[in-house]
Amino acid sequence: MMVPVRCFTCGSVVGEHWEAFTSRVEEGEDPAEVLDDLGVTRHCCRRMLVSHTDLVDVVAPYQ
Template sequence: MIVPVRCFTCGKVIGDKYYIFKERVEQGEDPEKVLDDLGIERYCCRRTLLSHVELIDDIMKYKVY
């Protein structure tokens, strides 16, 4: 839903790299190379960034006040 601030497994801070990763991948770069350039080496952190799906905009439609 919301971009994870830390890796769920090891606790490394990765939230500041998500939007850079997303932008570069959308421009056509290889996700593996982008993760390497950003310094994301652990497979658990890579998994967290690769598998994240942003649903916050969809859920906000159903916000109840």
């Protein structure tokens, strides 16, 4: 997966939360509550995790 390591806006590390975030959201938890539990409080960092789309499988055939 090619999740961004740092927030594009503030530079805070967000990549370390990706696996926990995706696994808990897939289990049915509310994304806002998961981000609160993980300690991601800034709006820019929350945006990085919520809006990320994994495009590696889409782009890989064209390399």
